[in-house]
Amino acid sequence: MFMKTALTGLVLAGASVLPASAETAWPLKLSNCGVDLSFDKAPESVVTVGQATTEILYSLGLADKVPATSVWFTEVLPQFKNANASIERLADNDPSFESILAKRPGLVTVQYEWHVGPQGVVATREQFSDLSIPTYVLPSDCIGKDNSKGSDGTRIGMYAMDSIYQGISELGRIFDVADRGEALVADLKTREAAAIEKAEGLDLKDASAVFWFSSAEMDIDPYVAGRKGPPGYMMQALGLKNIVESDEEWPVVSWESIARANPSIIVLARMERRRFEADDYEKKIAFLKSDPVTSQMDAVKNDHIIMLDAHAMDPSIRNIDALETLAEALPKLSPK
Template structure:
């Protein structure tokens, strides 16, 4: 019988009061994106489907437990290059169910339900459960979000770093490194608060922005950040208005609509992935400056373009890096 799971806020509050070196009480039981999980002991190995899940495990000192990784947008964080180089990469993008299952991991950690979920393109949870392999999905992809609407899901409430912190704390408990989870969350919270304080001091009441992730074709409507996902959270936290009003995670919006809104700043995703031509941020910049519509926007005319790590636009621990990058760049753009 599974115990009643604490709400995310209470879970974090209780976790952050744990003494250093506290031992995990077994079994670990929790509800993960609507699915009850129970662990009698720490998993011996993991396969990750999603860069965010990979880098959380690395940050918890669990690289030696990771048997394989997949779904990469950018290079791994510099501090983990050595560990990551020795771990099998099953796929740069979507791995096959067979390649994940073949490693017989003790757990599969997932960034997005559209990879492993009710209609998962890699597999469903049930397919892994049939093999005795539990699946843990980062709460950031299901907290306040409906993954049945829109290609990338639709958010019913504003994204919060608390959902990432919950994932860190829960994975720390599952792998019996709860003290490392607590320490990591404390560090990230401190950095988050400092970045927000720095940007708030600018008092950017009239600043606005759009985050351009990519486009299926260079000259067609782009994928931009909806108002309630991680970029929406960043803009709200830093005192900037998001010109996009959709609740979809990454809606497609016409350049004509964006140009009419005339954002003060355009934030461009930089990534190593090359699924689309517009994955290349230098090609994004060239398009903005040459297209007859986009070239007339104030952000383009005045070179108010900020290049940001693409993975930092997704729910991940890199959201803090993004906040710091934006807080550092905004004072140089003369937005007042």
């Protein structure tokens, strides 16, 4: 389920009904993932490093401020397809520091500190700051998270949608469209509550799940969702037990261990990216049904397999789409 096309209309309509006090007071000062930011006015342009930040900006009606994007997992949300088609994509994965600078952005928004952070593979925030280019990292990648270990980091607290809502609100203020930000947050919160309420009426006390993102090789241990990231939040919110106990964002867990836990439901990431063979969800399904270990799991035998947009498994506005998709599927997959 993709984010409703009507959402953009709701956000833009909100600008006409909210009070003038929603306007940004300049200078705007923010503390963002340990870095103090100050804006005297809304940036004229913004380059994005991360699909999550791109789709938030599009949802706020700011596509015309975006000359270039980077780091994509899936196709853009369908309601933004036309706007996105005219915007340059610097790279599907990691853009170069130089390619971003060439766009002379007034701001760089970042999904992961792994890309732009203390040891950023693209650059550090200081490197941009030295050139008078501010950087904004989505709070979802630093609140309750330690990014000093591994590219994906480790969650030290349970992920919550509040960190995404904070990012939406702060970007709305940075670009002086705070009214749109608050309208977007209100809509997402309403949908979040409705999906959770739908699952509360089900008897899921013994149901469990595993989220399989990908694998470096088709027949080796997979990258699965840890217990405190977005999938962990979804499982907790919907009454499912996560069979994975690690606090790493995407730990590697053996299929033997997963099979012993015998999850009720297997959730597969569907993506356009093809860095690994297992990025292809059809190959994931074929493996599950043919491997002598995985084929014996109840979820495989009963075809209790759900596809989710890969980007919906990362911190993003798509987490609400994923929550709705899961809540819709649970009645037919839950234990009888």
